Amino acid sequence: MRHYLLTIFFFLAMDTSAQLTPYELSEKKETATYHQVIDYYKKLDEAYPQAKLLTCGQTDFGKPLHLLVLAKDKIFDPAQIRKNDKRILLINNGIHPGEPEGIDASMMVARDLLKGNLLPENVVICIIPVYNIDGSFNRTSTSRANQNGPVAYGFRGNSKNYDLNRDFIKTDSNNSYSFQEIFNTWQPEIFVDTHTSNGADYQYVMTLIPTQKDKLHPVLSSYLTNSMLPSLYSKMANAGYEMTPYVNSIEETPDEGIIGFLETPRYSTGYAALHNTIGFMPETHMLKEYDKRVDATYQLLKIYLDIVVRDAKVIGENKRKADEDARRQESFVMEWKLDKSKFDLIEFKGYAAKQKPSEVSGMQRLYYDRNAPYTKQIKQWNNFVPAGMVDRPIAYIIPQAWSRVIELLKLNRAMVYELTEDISLPVESYYISDYKTLTKPFEGHYLHSGVKLDTIYERRNFYKGDCVVYSDQPVSRYIMETLEPQATDSFFNWNFFDSVLGMKEHFSAYVFEDAAAELLKKDPQLKAKLEGEKIKNAELKKNPEAQLDFIYKNSDYYEKTHNRYPVARLTTDIKLMLK
Known part of the structure; x- marks a missing residue:
């Protein structure tokens, strides 16, 4: 009987520990530490057969990168999941550990899906608990000078002082290498990378950067623009968090308009787009209360899942078509530029930008007057060519x-x-x-x-x-x-x-003079080329060394490599x- 009671007590304690996250236990003032996050997910893994916590390669900090996989049918083999025609939603947290809303929100999302038996049949959810493990250990309350909470948080740079959201092509970090192993093993159709913004003040708790629409395959772009984004904005408004596009102001304040964010492949969502995966960077506003930022992220993650469940069939078909078309595509865009001739008018809820004397310099300084909220139309330039x-x-x-x-x-x-x-x-x-x-x-x-x-x-x-x-x-x-x-x-x-x-090689001028003279005698075309260049370039005509160098680089002596x-x-x- 005593052994039985101890067993019951153990499972009750395990269940209780899985009920509340460290964030919730702190009255929503603190973000979980790395060890707390991993311990929490280990307990979910132990308590629910639909959850599996995997280790997936190393980081620069000497700790493994983890991946929590939630699968209703308890199948955790990515190849079998794709064979079963299920969608994969990948959520990445803590790439900037000073922006930890996704870390805390994902823990609650995972718990609620498992505890409520709410996992969908047709979608597998993959969560990277903390990507920049290195930076999460560099924990202070001051590194983000403009941010309103939590009590303490991690640092943007990793242990090599890299911003990991610039490392998805160069791959200087082990973190990036391990992430790419995860990404290419699981091949998600939808990818979400959680963040917190800096910049202007406005009324929204949540802003959104989707993959730049013009960069995507047309079928992906059409679905993103005409179906997924309208649903995200509508459902978030219904959840109490109206969103706006990421506030990338064309001037100092958003009043003059905002510009769409062009995420090149160095960024996580730009990297995802290379693989025909639709990506998102949700950016909560750093001045809003931390509990609201976490709740907005929690609501948004659930809405992503709802939409992927709803549109699983079309999302899968679109990804397959984009991948197949990539095989036959004849021309590729290497660089993009903003089309400044086209803009949309969007409704924007901001605060009046005003000036007042600075207590530091005595000169005029910008501030946003929260007692003067406004709703008005502003321009958005979001077309790239x-x-x-x-x-x-x-x-x-x-x-x-x-x-x-x-x-x-x-x-x-x-x-x-x-x-x-x-x-x-x-x-x-x-x-x-x-x-x-x-x-x-x-x-x-x-x-x-x-x-x-x-x-x-x-x-x-x-x-x-x-x-x-x-x-x-x-x-x-x-x-x-x-x-x-x-x-x-x-x-x-x-x-x-x-x-x-x-x-790797060059010449000594006093020796090469004779060889150069001989080359000019034997090669009239080279001589004519030199004379023509001297006519075009007055500096060359006055510089004997440069003329020898010209002859050298147009001769067989010059290294072809x-x-x-x-x-x-x-x-x-x-x-x-x-x-």
């Missing part, structure tokens, strides 16, 4: 030396083949003719932009073990936007190939011996 297009090649050939590039392609489900013999092939080669580089590092990199290319058709030697990546794949957009150097977040722009930008982008484009359908 292509700024650069590229036709896809038949395949890319990547010399095996560039192993990091090959590794990330494989991680993202690109089929990568290896040459089984040495071969000489006619290919398109890019030569980097110009680019801009930041003067200060951004997220650990001197990021390139404004890349200009010269395309040369040439025969190049490739070797057994070099890799071939055909472009007609469901993940062709990931392949194109990482391997085309002019793409905004290409591997080239993130400095993966910087070593090719430096020359300088500024040559290592990845070649195969544009002719040639049968290759591959494994």
Whole structure:
């Protein structure tokens, strides 16, 4: 009897511990610590067979990245889930641990779904409890100077001081690598990454960044714009939390209008879009009370689930069509720009922006008067148009030396083949003719932009073990936007190939003078080219060293690999011996 009572007591205690989260036990003033979050999910795993807490790779902090999977039928194999034609909703929390609403809201959502036996038949929910584990341990109450609670919270940077929401292409962190393993294993149709905003003051608790509609496959864009977003806005209003698009003001205040957020692939939702996954960054307002921010996030997560359950069939069909069309797509956009000629008028509930003397400087300063709320129409610029297009090649050939590039392609489900013999092939080669580089590092990199290319058709030697990546794949957009150097977040722009930008050989002028003179005698075209360049460039005419350098770089002495982008484009359908 005593053993029986102890057993009953154990299960009652376990059930009680699963009832209230640390956030709720703190009277909704504190966010859970990392250990509290994982312990809570472990207890859900123990108490409910429909919940499974997985460990999925390492982080920079030396702790594993966890994934809680909620499945009504207790099937936790992603391949079988896809075979059973179920949708997968992936929720990511704590990428910025100082913005912890999603951490606390997800714990309550998971509990309520399990305890109420409310898990849907046709959708599996995957929750990353805390993504930036590193930053969650760097816990203070001051790192977000403008934020209203909770009592203490984590830090934006991880243990390498990376902002992990800039790391989804360059993958400098183990966190990013493990996330991509999760993403490509589970292949979610809908992805949500929870955040808290900074910026202007206004009446809304919740704002929303969806995947930029113009970047998506048309069938995904149409569903997002015409069905999912209207439902999200309507249902959130009914839940007591009217939403507005993320307040990305064109001027200092939103009165003059807002601009749609263009999330490039460095961001989580931009990365998701490369895989034809519709993504969202909900952004609660940092000045609203923490309990309201958590509740708004809780309501929104439940509404996402309701919509995915309702539209499971069409969401699945849309994703399959987008993936299949990606195989056949001939041209891809590498860069986007805002179309400033088009805007919409949207209703916006803000506070009057006013000026008053600063108690610090004595000069005029901005403040928002919460005693002067307004509702009015403002402009929203949210149309983006292509700024650069590229036709896809038949395949890319990547010399095996560039192993990091090959590794990330494989991680993202690109089929990568290896040459089984040495071969000489006619290919398109890019030569980097110009680019801009930041003067200060951004997220650990001197990021390139404004890349200009010269395309040369040439025969190049490739070797057994070099890799071939055909472009007609469901993940062709990931392949194109990482391997085309002019793409905004290409591997080239993130400095993966910087070593090719430096020359390894040169000449001694006093020796090369005689060789240069001989070259000009033997090659009238080279001489004419030099004379023409001197006419166009007065500085060259006055600089003997520069003239020698010009001759050198237009001769066989000049190394062919300088500024040559290592990845070649195969544009002719040639049968290759591959494994």
